[in-house]
Amino acid sequence: MLREAFRERIKTLKKLIEDEHAEALLISRCDNFAWVTFGARNYVTINSEVGSVHFLIVEDFVYILTDNIERKRIEQEELSEDIANEVEFAEYMWSKGLWDVLKSFVQGKRLLSDTGWFDSRNVSDKLKQLRLVLAEPEIETYRWIGKNCDEIFSNLMPKFSPEMTEWEVQSQITQAFVERGIEPVLVLVFGEESAQLYRHNLPRSVKVGSKLFVSVCVRKKGLILSSTRSVLFTRNETWIKQHRDNCYVEAIALANSRPGKKLNEVFEEIKKAYASVNRPHEWFLHHQGGLAGYNAREVVANEKTDYTLRSGNVVAWNPTITGTKSEDTFLILEDGLECLSYPETSEWPGVELQVGSITLRRPDIVLLRGGG
Incomplete structure (x- = not known):
């Protein structure tokens, strides 16, 4: 083949x-x-x-x-x-x-x-x-990367603690990928403070605090997969709701990521989704993602990107609301989507979102250490 x-x-x-x-x-x-x-x-x-x-x-x-x-x-x-x-x-x-x-x-x-x-x-x-359109050997590579990425997140994230520094989290995540022969091109660590300050937080020598999310871009055989996972160390209903609102914005992007749809059309739906969760201006603060492949983002979607999506494209949407983020890498199929970085076998708890007739399962924010 x-x-x-x-x-x-x-x-x-x-x-x-x-x-x-x-x-x-x-x-x-x-x-x-x-x-x-x-x-x-x-x-x-x-x-x-x-x-x-x-x-x-x-x-x-x-x-x-x-x-x-x-x-x-x-x-x-x-x-x-x-x-x-x-x-x-x-x-x-x-x-x-x-x-x-x-x-x-x-x-x-x-x-x-x-x-x-x-x-x-x-x-x-x-x-x-x-x-931009992948062949079967590339799709198989992507599935392998995604499975390993999901396992690393599911195994490591529950072991982190509020007293760890962002550097310590970055170190353990990076080591886990390298041990599996995967290149961590980018490892962003967002603790309680940095999640409020920066959209791209390069890890620092500060403690994580009450909440944490980690975003990675990892590479194997040239292909780059993006994914984000989030945890809480202290129960906070406001953050749980915001995370799920953030997942909803991503779900809208995904539901519109189908063959024949233009990237700028998907982008307009993303803007409407932010407004529907009462966050109409958050899209100003960060790009929303787009096509992935041999770069973390081959094409970043905006109002002018008229690329027409095709079966075999890979998309990675990454909507953010200040303090939260939802992101995974998906393969576009003729009749739907395949999540490469959050497979059906994942042990990470999910939240199901209904968008029209489509049900999408997205990784939930996980409460650690039984905080209540």
């Missing part, structure tokens, strides 16, 4: 080259490299946007361009055997520049790229559009 999916992807890229009246395509960005190889990491530092290993299509040939430092790792650890057998390696000495090896393949040819390097035509936006 993977080999056929890869061949189909190469066929799509060759058509792009033809449509752009070019003869070669160089892919260097980490998101695009992971997409075309079904998950290979062409980077070394986790925050890289452009990697040190490159993917080249020239006429009927497909190459991996890599220096001698990365060759063995890419071939043995990053590429599946099915894909490794479909490409040729062009290795060069680390002290050489990319152009030193690339020119022998493309000099005199019309070159496309996702960086604009070497006077090439930048087609990064077109590649992004191709990334």
Whole structure:
């Protein structure tokens, strides 16, 4: 299945080259490299946007361009055997520049790229559009990430305490993901104080206090999944109601996330949902999410995003009301949604919300330590 999916992807890229009246395509960005190889990491530092290993299509040939430092790792650890057998390696000495090896393949040819390097035509936006609909191997990866993310939240969050610092919470969450071979691209920790102050709280050396929610963006094989879970250490009916109102706003977004619907139309429904829970201005304070995939948000929805949703898209909506947040990652199907990060087997307690004829189960805010 993977080999056929890869061949189909190469066929799509060759058509792009033809449509752009070019003869070669160089892919260097980490998101695009992971997409075309079904998950290979062409980077070394986790925050890289452009990697040190490159993917080249020239006429009927497909190459991996890599220096001698990365060759063995890419071939043995990053590429599946099915894909490794479909490409040729062009290795060069680390002290050489990319152009030193690339020119022998493309000099005199019309070159496309996702960086604009070497006077090439930048087609990064077109590649992004191709990334947005996932193939079955990618969906299976997402399901695996989501299952593990849910298990980590369900196992760890009940063990936290009000006396812990945000740093300590971040440390334990990060360790749990790393132990499972998942890269925590982002771990935000919101204690009692910070949840009121910031929409993006980078953890600090302050105690969590009476309430806590944790938001993560985690990556495997290039795909990034987002999820948030919330707990209370002291029962507070106001926070419980607000959390459920927040879940309702997300549920409205999800109920409208179906093939044929435009992102800006979903965004307008989100704004109405905030008003329906008497929080009409909260959407001003933070973006509401949108399409996910090889970036935490491939497309952030707003009034102008007219992308039409399709089966195979992944969405991650993240509505917030000051102090609370509701967020998970969903696969859009022809006839509904599949929650990737809150599976039906989850042990995390849920709250059911009715939106028209649709019932959506969202993770509830959990009261810990029997507070009453």
